Structures are given as structure tokens and as C-alpha cells.
Amino acid sequence: MVKNNKVLFSVIVIVALGGSYLLFGRGSSKSQVQYVTSAAEKGTLTASVSGSGNVVVDKIATVDPTITGTVADLSVKVGDSVKKGQLLFKIENDQLGVSVSKAWASYQQALNNLESAKVSKKQAQADLNAAKSGGSTSGGGSGNSAQTVTTKATYTKDQIKVLEEKVKLADSSINVAEQNVSAVYEDYLNQQSIAAKRTVTAPIAGIVNQVNIKNGDDLGKTTSSVASTGSSSSSTGSSSSSSSSKQSPIVIGDLGTIKAQVSVNEVDIPNVKVGQKTTLKFDALEGVSLTGKVEKIDSLGTVSQGVVTYNVTIAFDSSDIRVKPEMSVSATIITKVKHDVIIIANSALKSDGENGHYVQVLRGKTPVRRVVEVGLANTTETEIISGLEEGEKVITQTVDPNATTTSGSSGQRGMFMGSR
Template sequence: MKNDTQGPFGKALSLVKSHKIISAILVIVIVAGGYYAYAKSTAGKTSTQYVLGQVERGTLISSVSGTGQIEASNQLDVKPKVSGDITSVNVVSGQQVKVGAVLAQIDARDALQSLSVAKTDLTSATIDLEKTKISSAQTAQNSGDSLTKAYDAGFSTLSDSFASLSPIIDDVTNILNNRTRAAYFDYGVLRAQIGNSATDKKDALALSLESVQTEYNSLYKDYGKLSHADTDSADKLIAGLYSTSVKLADSLKNIRSFMNVLQNNIDPLPQGLTADETTLNQDISTVNGKTAALLSAQSSINSAKADLAAATQTYSQISGSNDALDVQTAQLALDQKRNAYQKALDNLADYTVRAPFDGEVATSPVQKGDNVSSGTIVATLITKQKVASISLNEVDEAKVKAGQKVTLTFDAITDLSISGQILEVDPIGTVTQGVVNYNIKIGLDTQDDRVKPGMSVSASIITDSKANILLVPSSAIKTDTNGSYVEVPNGTSANATPQQVPVEIGSTNDTQTEIVSGLTEGEQIITRTISGTTPTATQTSNRSVLGVPTGGGGGARTGGRATFGG
């Protein structure tokens, strides 16, 4: 009997053993072909399914994110303003200091000697000035006497002017208004001889004179209350009566001009017109004289005031041995010595290096005996208050502003989250490889000792928040040429095409979109579609109104999940 290995099966087995690689490839091809045939035969047997959600009311929060580092709100290398040897170092690294605290002391012996000399010089200059000012009181008294005399003359001028101007005003008023005395000013005569323009002119002249008389009466009333001690009121009365006198002179000149017109246009010449014109010329001369007297009195008083002020200011001497120049020279010398003394004080203060603000000593690299100069770092001081500095691109920067709330997280401290707010946004961006970025400073609401300068930080900035609005997952929003819409189940039929419902949308974030109109709270919507063309569930990709691809769940889902289909 022959061995079984020599039969057909044995030959095949021997062939497989001798060609293992080829055999393995054939097995793979057979299996793959079988799977492809099975998949093709089952394709289309699985119907399309839809994931459902509900329209819910809630709060929509929009935010932008950025990364950066923690910084001290203020960091400064403290350097001395003078050179010298360190005599003491008063701080160590990590020490908390207050503003003005002594960080280090520099040898100040030369500065102390300079201060002593400056103090002696200042004392000497003060004594010299006091000697030069001995007779200043008498000079001021003389100037005061001159001012008193100027006011006495002013009071006399006021009295004389009031007495002279009053009868002139009364006389001219009588000429304009008394038809018995000056019949030529009668309205009927003026209208008949010249016309309506003459009556209008007379009314204007009478109104001007009446205004002058009103001012005069008011001033005369104040004059009745005036005392010689009230120099301020005297100044006002002299100035006021001078102004009224100028107006009265102008008014009289206008009346005289009108009389000249009447002489040239009325025939025969009215009785009394020439005599009244002569009287008016005398009145004008008197008013001009009083006007000049009032102006002279005003100028004399002002000049005396200026002399008194100058005498008081310059400490003029009356003894003849010194003059105002000596006082000015002594005062200048005193000012120079005072400035030199203050400079010596300031110079001495520079030998003590102090903290410019409250903070922590980060480093103090010097020690007693070291020679330092203005370029030497005595200590590096940082504030305890820390801020986050992050970078945002130009798109996100346009959405943020100072005062917005921020949530900060830290790579090095995973369990720590700190709230804060934006302190400032750089107005000028930085361009790096064509990308514009803006630095944002964020203040921390809580100062945690674990947070150190230089740590990496991530910031989520809340740019908008809307409460109590209708929300749907952003994946549910679709768009076409007519605008935005959502799909809703169309009955319970497995083969029914979903119904499109037009909607108006508002704000959106990465996962949710606000529904302004078109849907009501609690309505069911289709959030995503599971295609039935392959046995593996896939989701169509949609685009929100802002052009952000959504789908595949897209984050948080609004409403419960359900599916329908065959």
C-alpha cells in the first residue's frame, strides 16, 4: 500500500509547505473578495437615520482664547545715582519691602561735608539780605502817602464832575423836549420842514441822552454812599463817571450836528436856535474838561499804586547808602545759596538706595565693600501683583476690550483656575511673518503664591453673553440661497423626507447657535444625519452662518439624542 502523502491531497499539502508566501497571499485575496461580495450584497439594506435634538432655552457664551505668560505688574533693576563703596546691604532675595525702604547704603562722608559748607553759606546770605532790607518799611510808607494824596484828588474830581454834569444834562434835555423853549424841535415843525426822518433822528437823540442820564443817576446814587476809606468803590466811580462823561460828550455833539441840519433846512431860521447852539458848545467844552480831569485822576491813582507795589517788592532804601540794586543782589545771592543747600541735601539722599515701590526683592547681587556706580544693579524689585500677558491675532483682538471677564488656567498648576479682567489692549500690533498679533494685559482677581512670573498661561476671554434665549446645536443649522434653515422630522414614516423650516439666527459660538425666530422651545430638530449607504455611520458636514464647519456632534448637544428611520 502506498503512503497517503502521495495522493492528490498530499501533493497539495506539499505544494503549500514549499510555497508559504504565495499561499498566504492567495488566502488574503480569497477572504477580501468574499468580504467585498458580502458588503456589496448588503449595501442599501440599511436606511438613513437622523439624530434628533430639542430647541432649548439657555445662555449663550461667546469667547476667544489665547496663550501667554505671567509677568510681574512692575519689575525694576534698582541702581544707585552715585558712585562709592557699599557700607551696608539691608535686604536679601525674597524679602518683602515697602516703598522707601533702605536697600543699601553707600559711603556718604564727602556728601555730608559738602552739606555742612552749604548750610553755613545759606545762613550768611540770609543775614546779608536782612541788613539790606532795613529801611524798606519807610520807603513803602512814602509810597503809601502818595497813593493817599492821589485818592484825595480823585474824590475832589468826582465831586466837581458830578456838580458840573448834572445841570448840563438837565439843560440839554429841556432843549429837546420843551416846545416852548425850542419850538424848532416840535414834531410838527420837523415833519413839515424836513420829513419823518427828522422826527426819527430826534427820537434817537432823546433816547441816547436818556441813557446817559440813567447811568449818571445810578453813579450819583453810589457816590452818596461813598466814604474816603472805600478806595475800591472810588476806583469804580471814577472809571464809571469817566465813561458816562465820554458818552455825554458824544451825545451833545450829535445834537449839535442835528441843529446844524435844521439851520440849513428850515426857512426862516427858527427863533432861539442860534442861542441854544451857543449854549450847547459851552456845555460840550465843560464836559470835555471834566472828562480829562477824571482820566487824569484815574491815571494818578494807578501810577501811585504801581509805585507802592514797586517799593514794597524791591525793598528800596531811603538812607542814600544803598539802593534797590543792593536788595536785588542780596536776594539773588540768598537764592543761589538756598539752591546749593538743597542740591547738597539731594546729593546726600542719593547715597541711600531705597525701594521705589512696594514689592519683593528678586535678587540682590551686591555685598558690603563692593564699589558701585550708576550702572551697578543693587537689587531687582518686583511687585507682588502679577498680570497675564497674552497674544491675540487681529481677528480675535477686534472682539475684546478693557474690562471683559477672563478665565485663566496654568500648565504648571493643573488644578488652578483664576478669574480676571482685561486691563489694557495694545493699540499697535506686532507683525511676525506676515501675521499681526496684539498683546493683551490681564489682571488677576486672586493673587496665588503658586503663580510665578514666567509661567505659561491660557486665557479664555468672554466676549458676549446672552441669557434666556432659544438655542440649537450649530450642527443643526444649514444654509442655501434663501438663507438659514433647520430640518425637522416629517411624520413617523421611515421613508419620509425631513421638512425644512426657515429660521432667523443670531449669535453663535463653537457649539451652539441662537434662534431669533422660526422655532419654539421644545420643538424637535435634526442635529445630524447618519447615512445608510455604508454599514459605518457617517455624518454630513454643515456650515454655520459664520462659515465655521460643524457636525460630528460639534461639542455640547442641545436636547436628548434620538434617531428615526427604517
């Protein structure tokens, strides 16, 4: 029995010693802390802000006929490229043709009236001239021998005055007739112009953004306009049975005025200025990158879910036929550029909690704190105004393998205590 107890005690001691080796042996095996460094370098630092939005058309033309009628020969659809003056559709209205014919007939009648007035004036003037020169009257003889008898006619002053009044009246009639000819001719031209509106053409060159009519629709009277806007509306592709003043039959966007409109956060907007260069990328056009310049900054912001943003309009430096209205676009706006400055990675920069900054440089294998003065910064790099020299290495990351080992040692410690 005593022998068995000695064996049991020996086993317990061995287990205890083994557990102690696992805990302390592993616990004492520590790896050295390592540092990742990068050198302070001289170069060009660019600061920028970003925004996202859509491609817009700054100038649109709404096609709104000013005559009534039925839509016919519709020849365009959404997305079509059109030239200025290109046929879009026709409007059937026979009454306009009748009006042109009536206006032409009135014009011809006015010309006839003018001619009659001129003949009357000529006769009145001849009568007056004859009276003033002691005019003669003539009569014919009878029988087989024809004789011409000429007698002097005598006109009193009153008679001559009457003849003069007839001439004046004839002159006045001519003036009235001439004015009437002009007025009737203008009406004829106007009726022709109105009738010509039955053929509806594109007022500008561009892309058809909306088509809100179809053949057979009845058009009411509306007004037409060419507007400058901050954005353009894309067509839903649907058409209604009739047009209204609130919905233009056709809308065309001038691709010569295509721009990007992006939203910029209120924190970044103070740094954005008109004329700043931008880089534009498009979700739908992989690998396509265009440049532009800030053209306009909205003075009024938009609040959405507590976030305030401002619209920034960007003009393209060059056009690209692949870029279409309403495409999603992201913009990087270059707010400031500094050349030949000392630059470090942002991961190396630390704050002292009092608006000051410092970095850590290695002296041998020991990190040493170095106070620095910072300047321009972006999301990845910062300018160092003073405190560092070009080529000095700063710590960007500390790698401590013992953090994992310590966690592992805790597990071994649990096993040992469990054995107890």
C-alpha cells in the first residue's frame, strides 16, 4: 500500500512539473517587436475632395408646337441623335391650308382694287388737266359723211376745284389700297408661316431625351422654349394620348453643353473653387477617365438625412460620345497642389492631443519621438514643413508578435489550473 502511494505521488509531481513547463516555458519565449518604416521623400502632394452625381445637359430645347392638330409621321425615339432642322413629326390640320388659300385670294383681290384705284386716279387727273387747259368736247355728225365737231368747253373755278378734289380722293384711294395690299400680304405670309408649323423640326442638334407623343395624338396649344438648366430629365419611354403644357411632346438635350453635376459634403465645399481641375470617372464606362474644371458651385445646399451637400457643376475639357446624359459619375476635385515638399504616409503621423503632431524615427532599434509641423494633407499623405529631413525613416506600423503568444499562454494557463 505504501509502495502504491509512492508511485501515485511520483505521477502527480511529474504532471505538475510538466504543466509548469508548458506555462512558463511558452511564456518566456517572446519574439522581438518589429517596426515597418518608410522614408520621408520629396515630391508633389495633391489635395482633393470627391463627389458623386450624374451627367446632365445644361441646355435643353423643348419642342412645343403652337398649333393644334393630329400627330403624324413621328420619326424619332428617345436616345436618337438629331441635327438642327431635322424632321421630328408632322401635324395634320387641313384648316390651316384653307386659311392660306383664303389669304391668297384676299391678296389677289387687294391687288385688283389697287389697280382700279390707279385707273380712277389716271382718269381724274386727265379730266383735271383738260379743264385747266381749256379742254374740248367732241361730237359726231350724222349721215354718210362723218364730221368731227370740236367745241371749247368752259370750266368755272368751282368745277375745277371739284376735279381737283377728285384727284385727291383718287390719291387717297390708292394709298388705302396700297396699305390694304401690304396688310393682306402680311396676313398671307403669316398664314403660310402657321401652316408651315405643321412640319415640326429639331430646334437644336442633340440627343432626344423625351418623346411624350405618338402618332394619332391630338395636340393642344402650348409654348416652345430653349432653357438652360442644371440638369436634364430622362424619358420614361412612355407616351400619353394627348400632350399638355406641363409636358413637352419632345425634349432635346444639347450635347455641346453636357456637364457633370456632383454633390460635395459641406465639410469639403469651402475648399472647392471655380476653375479647379477635376478628374471624372463613370460607372457605366469602365476605364474611361475624363478631365474637367469646376464651373459653378450652388450657394444653397441640400439636406438629406441630416447631411448637407452642395451641387457642383463641372464642365468637360473635351467631349466623348460614350458619355450620355444621366450616367452616374464620380469626381475628384483638385483643391491644392504643392511641389518639392517633404511627404510622409499618414500612418506615420500621430497626434499629441493638443493640436500638435509627432512621428517616431528609429535610433538603432529604439523608436524615438520627433515633433513635426505639418502642412497640406490628403487621405494618404501629409506634408512635413519642419522636424524631418528627406530620407529619414519613420515608423508606419508596429508589429508585436507577443500579443498572439500572450493570448496562447492564457490558454495553457487554463489547462494547468484545471489539472490542479
